[in-house]
Amino acid sequence: AQSVTQLGSHVSVSEGALVLLRCNYSSSVPPYLFWYVQYPNQGLQLLLKYTTGATLVKGINGFEAEFKKSETSFHLTKPSAHMSDAAEYFCAVSWLVGFQKLVFGTGTRLLVSP
Amino acid sequence: EAGVTQFPSHSVIEKGQTVTLRCDPISGHDNLYWYRRVMGKEIKFLLHFVKESKQDESGMPNNRFLAERTGGTYSTLKVQPAELEDSGVYFCASSQDTTDEQFFGPGTRLTVL
Numbered sequence: 001a002q003s004v005t006q007l008g009s010h011v012s013v014s015e016g017a018l019v020l021l022r023c024n025y026s027s028s029v030p031p032y033l034f035w036y037v038q039y040p041n042q043g044l045q046l047l048l049k050y051t052t053g054a055t056l057v058k059g060i061n062g063f064e065a066e067f068k069k070s071e072t073s074f075h076l077t078k079p080s081a082h083m084s085d086a087a088e089y090f091c092a093v094s095w096l097v098g099f100q101k102l103v104f105g106t107g108t109r110l111l112v113s114p
Numbered sequence: 115e116a117g118v119t120q121f122p123s124h125s126v127i128e129k130g131q132t133v134t135l136r137c138d139p140i141s142g143h144d145n146l147y148w149y150r151r152v153m154g155k156e157i158k159f160l161l162h163f164v165k166e167s168k169q170d171e172s173g174m175p176n177n178r179f180l181a182e183r184t185g186g187t188y189s190t191l192k193v194q195p196a197e198l199e200d201s202g203v204y205f206c207a208s209s210q211d212t213t214d215e216q217f218f219g220p221g222t223r224l225t226v227l
Contacts, residue, residue, distance in 0.1 A: 004156070036218075043118060043218035044157075044205070090157065100212050101170060102149075104157040 002026050004093050006105035014113050019063075019078040021108050023091030026072070032094040033074040034102065035065055039087045047089075050074065061085070086112045116140070118219035120206050126225045132194040135222045139188070139208030145169075146189050147209075147216060148181060152202040160204075163189060164212075196226045 007022040025031060032051050036044040048059025055067040061084075065076045074091060088109045092102040119138045127133050139146050148160040160179070161171040165186035174181070178197070183189040193200050203223050207216040 009154075041220060043220045044207075045218070046215050049215075092157075100162060101147075101159050101173075102157075102216065103159070104149075106154070106156045 002093070002095055002103055004091055004103050004105040006089075006091050006108050008108055009106065010109045010111060012111040012113065013081045015083055016080050019076070019081045019085065019110065021076040021089050021091075021110065023065075023074045023076065023105060024072055025074070025091075025093045025103075027095065029095065032096075033065070033067055034092040034094075035059065035063070035074075035076050036090045036092060036104075037087050038090065038107075044090060047076070081110075081112050083112050083114065086110055118206055118208050118217050120204075120219040120222050122222060123220065124223045124225075126227065127196055128227050129198055130195045132192065133196055133224060135191045135193075135204050135224070137189045137191070137206030137208075137219060139206070140210075140217055143208035143210050143217075144186065145209040145212055145214075145216075146183060147207040148189070148191055149205040149207065150202050151205065151221075152199075157205065160191075193224075196224075198226050200224060201226045 003026045005024045034049045035047040038044045048057045050057045050067045058064045063078045090107045091105040121136045146163040149157050151157040159173040162169045163183045180192045203221040205221045207218045209216045
């Protein structure tokens with residue numbers, strides 16, 4: 001079955017430090033890849049997406065992710081963490097054309113300390 | 115423009131009771147999706163409506179779950195009778211087209227005691 005793995009249910013960083021959230025998916029067939037963020041009491045918000053083209057994708061709030069087909073990975077990074085980045089982050093994949101039927105990872109809660 | 119809204123935000127019911135969750139998509143969005151997150155696990159796809167038609171209901175766990183989208187506007191998800199394992203957060207999302215971003219609602223937290 002197609003699946004998405006997020007390594008680490010919790011990641012802690014200091015403000016100003018590099019943020020790295022890992023995501024691997026199960027199939028070597030190039031899918032559509034997404035990162036969503038959920039702030040408390042809010043819905044999921046799309047951070048960035050990869051569909052085709054350039055494998056380094058830039059999103060909102062200074063986040064970016066790189067699609068590496070050979071590693072079946074789509075890790076999320078941000079050079080310098082801010083306190084406002086504290087939230088839960090979800091990697092999602094669609095193996096259908098477009099955004100249909102997203103398959104999510106289990107989520108990673110990012111904790112940012114001053 | 116109003117986002118996706120869900121009602122109620124929380125629901126606590128006893129095993130065997132019936133609960134109905136409602137989702138109002140963004141106006142004009144033909145596609146409506148339901149997802150569920152059981153505590154500590156991944157968010158799982160339940161089903162996808164295109165207007166009032168069920169496009170894909172492969173994620174519905176069993177026949178205790180009934181989703182409807184009358185008139186292609188709001189949608190309801192009924193659980194009858196509820197079981198303990200139905201507890202979780204139910205998310206609704208909508209998009210204008212299947213190739214467009216899905217916009218998510220804040221979710222309904224369902225607790226079955």
